[in-house]
Amino acid sequence: MAKAVWKGTLTFGLVSLPVALYPATESHAVRFHQLQRGTTDRVRQRRVNERTGEEVPFEDVVKGYELAEGEYVVVEPAELEELSPGRSRTIEIGGFADLAEIDPVLFDKTYYLGPADPATAKVYQLLVEALAHSRRAGIAVFAMRGKEYLTAVDSTDGLLELRTMHWADELRDPQQEVPDLPARRRDFNRTELATAEQLIEMLSVAWNPDDYHDTREERVRALVEAKAEGREVALSTGAEPEATELTDLVDVLRRSLAEARAARGTGPKGGRSGTAGGSGTAGTAGRPRTVGAAGTVRAAGRPGTAGRSETVGAAGTAGTAGTAGTAGAKGGPKRERARRAPEPPEAVEDLGSLTKAELYRRAAALGVPHRSTMTRDQLQYALKAAARPRRKLGKAS
Structure with a gap:
C-alpha cells in the first residue's frame, strides 16, 4: 500500500474535507547502479563544496539565487515554505470547469485523493457523486514540496482524482x-x-x-538474465521505415x-x-x-x-x-x-442505443480527453458537446 505524499484539507464553498494524496502510478523500469568499468565499485553522487572539496551535510544546504557572478541572495527552505502557508495545507477549489475544455497537453501527473478521516466519508462520497453528475472538475491551486500546482479534481468510479497541470505560460508555442x-x-x-x-x-x-x-523493459530484463548466465545476446535494431512518397x-x-x-x-x-x-x-x-x-x-x-x-x-x-x-x-x-x-454522433443516431465501446470509439475520433476514465453516461455527455479546436497551428490553404 502506497504512503500518502501529502495530507491536508480540500475545500469548496464552506465545505471542508480532510484528504490524503496518493500516487496513482509507479515505475517498473529496471534500475541499475553506477559502477566504475572493470570493477564492482559503486559510483556515488555526493554534495561537495566545490571550493574545499569537502562533503556538505544536507541540513547545511540552502538555496541561492545568483544576481551576478559570485553574488547570491540566500534563501532558507523554511522561508520558501512560509510564502504560501495556507496553500501548503489546503486544496481550495475556486471553480468547476468542463474537463472537455481543458487541453490535454496541460495535464502532468495524476494522484488519488482519498479521505483522511473516516468520519467524513459521507462528505467525500457526496463530492464524488456531485462531480460525477455535473461532469465537471474542481479547479484548485495548492502547494506541495515547495512548489505550487494548478490542479483539476474530478470523480472516477467512486474515487476523487487530482491531476496536476502546467501553467499556461509553461506551454511552448508549436510555431x-x-x-x-x-x-x-x-x-x-x-x-x-x-x-x-x-x-x-x-x-x-x-x-x-x-x-x-x-x-x-522486457528486453532489458532478458539481456540482464542472459549476461548473468554467461550467454551471448544478439542485438538487432531492425531497419528504419522509409517515408511514404507523395506519389x-x-x-x-x-x-x-x-x-x-x-x-x-x-x-x-x-x-x-x-x-x-x-x-x-x-x-x-x-x-x-x-x-x-x-x-x-x-x-x-x-x-x-x-x-x-x-x-x-x-x-x-x-x-x-x-x-x-x-x-x-x-x-x-x-x-x-x-x-x-463521418457526421457527429448525435446527428447519426440516439447515443443511448450505443454500447460503451461504441461510444468510446466515437469519443476517440473526436479527441475527447480522459475518455478512458469516463462512465457510459459521461461518454454520452462528452459526445454531445461540440468539438472545439485546441489551438491554431496555421492558416488553412
Whole structure:
C-alpha cells in the first residue's frame, strides 16, 4: 500500500474535507547502479563544496539565487515554505470547469485523493457523486514540496482524482518549437482523405491499457538474465521505415486498408481474411504489424499482450494472405468516393442505443480527453458537446 505524499484539507464553498494524496502510478523500469568499468565499485553522487572539496551535510544546504557572478541572495527552505502557508495545507477549489475544455497537453501527473478521516466519508462520497453528475472538475491551486500546482479534481468510479497541470505560460508555442511545420490545408484529394478516414475507422479499437506493455523493459530484463548466465545476446535494431512518397500515398493507404479489412475478417473477395492471432493480413512496405486478440491490426512497437507479430513483404502480401493486398485495391475507389465524411454522433443516431465501446470509439475520433476514465453516461455527455479546436497551428490553404 502506497504512503500518502501529502495530507491536508480540500475545500469548496464552506465545505471542508480532510484528504490524503496518493500516487496513482509507479515505475517498473529496471534500475541499475553506477559502477566504475572493470570493477564492482559503486559510483556515488555526493554534495561537495566545490571550493574545499569537502562533503556538505544536507541540513547545511540552502538555496541561492545568483544576481551576478559570485553574488547570491540566500534563501532558507523554511522561508520558501512560509510564502504560501495556507496553500501548503489546503486544496481550495475556486471553480468547476468542463474537463472537455481543458487541453490535454496541460495535464502532468495524476494522484488519488482519498479521505483522511473516516468520519467524513459521507462528505467525500457526496463530492464524488456531485462531480460525477455535473461532469465537471474542481479547479484548485495548492502547494506541495515547495512548489505550487494548478490542479483539476474530478470523480472516477467512486474515487476523487487530482491531476496536476502546467501553467499556461509553461506551454511552448508549436510555431516556434517545431521546425518546418506545414500550414494546415483543406485541399486534399477526396480519395486520399476518404481512404485515410476509412483506415482510421477500420483500425479503431476499444481502449484497454492491459493490451499494451513495455517491451523495451522486457528486453532489458532478458539481456540482464542472459549476461548473468554467461550467454551471448544478439542485438538487432531492425531497419528504419522509409517515408511514404507523395506519389504512392493513395496506393499505400489502399493497401493498408485492405490489410486492416483482412485482419477484421471483412476482406473483399479474392483475398483470405485473417483471424485473431493468425497470419493472413496484407502488408505495406515490409513494416512489421501486430495482430491483436480481437483481430485488429496495431502498428509495431505497440503490441497487445495477446497479439502476435508478423512481418509482411514489400509487395503487400503476408503468410497465406493470397491476393488480399491486390484485391483490396479493386473496386475500392468507388466505395471510397461514395463514402462521406463521418457526421457527429448525435446527428447519426440516439447515443443511448450505443454500447460503451461504441461510444468510446466515437469519443476517440473526436479527441475527447480522459475518455478512458469516463462512465457510459459521461461518454454520452462528452459526445454531445461540440468539438472545439485546441489551438491554431496555421492558416488553412
